[in-house]
Structures are given as structure tokens and as C-alpha cells.
Amino acid sequence: MRVPAQWEALMREALADAIAAPETGDIPIGALVTDSTGRILGRGRNQREANHDPTGHAEIVAIRAACRVIGSSRLDGCTLVTTLEPCVMCAGAALTARVERVVFGAWDDKAGAAGSRYDVLRDRRLPLSAEVIGGVLEAECAAPLTAFFANPRNE
Numbered sequence: 001m002r003v004p005a006q007w008e009a010l011m012r013e014a015l016a017d018a019i020a021a022p023e024t025g026d027i028p029i030g031a032l033v034t035d036s037t038g039r040i041l042g043r044g045r046n047q048r049e050a051n052h053d054p055t056g057h058a059e060i061v062a063i064r065a066a067c068r069v070i071g072s073s074r075l076d077g078c079t080l081v082t083t084l085e086p087c088v089m090c091a092g093a094a095l096t097a098r099v100e101r102v103v104f105g106a107w108d109d110k111a112g113a114a115g116s117r118y119d120v121l122r123d124r125r126l127p128l129s130a131e132v133i134g135g136v137l138e139a140e141c142a143a144p145l146t147a148f149f150a151n152p153r154n155e
Contacts, residue, residue: 010081011137017045018083024050028144031058031082033066042066059090083141085112091120101131105141
């Protein structure tokens, strides 16, 4: 399946944010939220270590920023783009925010909640769901993560 160029371009934007995260000792994950026209409403990168906040995942940071921009807790019609498959917490936040679609880069076989380990975003037992598009620029998104965890201090 050929991924639309719009998702690749937005993934590159999220990847730029991811690459900056290790400056604060954080795992290199970046995310952004766009409206239905593709306009970026919020950006984020992991900030767990920088802010001493276990909820400081890139997706949560981007969702919070987008909600502030539009002045609502609902992101109807919006897309969350993230360099790594969201975890359960981030998938839950995306659903609670009513994100329409989640686009991600690298798969997370250990903790992913968009189809690999769990499938929270498409679980029909839940009252909300989101479209999922995975593997966008997968190798490019995985590379900073692989490099980060190759350093024994980051394990």
C-alpha cells in the first residue's frame, strides 16, 4: 500500500521533533496533531525526563497543545501523527480527545496499542475508535530509537 505524501510530510515534521528529545535525556519520539485541512495545531516530543512527568509522552504533549489552540478538549476531525506506535495511555488519550485518525511510524511490539501488542484504537468494545495508519516512514522513525537505546546509559 502506497502511503499518501501528506502523511510522509507530516511524519517528517514529527521526526524533527523526535530528534530533539534526547537533548533532555528523553526517548526520541515526536508527535503532532493536525486539523482536517492538514494544518498543524499542536506539536510534542517526549518530555518525561525534562519535566519529571510520567505522562510527558509526545502524543499527550501534542494533544494538549492542540486542545489549547482550538479551545476545546475535543479534536473532532483531527489526526494524531506520531513517530512510534502509541502506548495504551496515549491511545486512550487520543480516543478521549476524539481524534479521528492516528498515523504512526515505527511499530512497538513491546507496548504498542494500535495493532501490535494491543489494538485499543480499534477495539469495538470501547465507545470510541479511530482510523489507524501504521508504518509510515517506519525505518526512518525507528532509527533514532535504535541509536538512543544502543547507548547503555539510556536503557
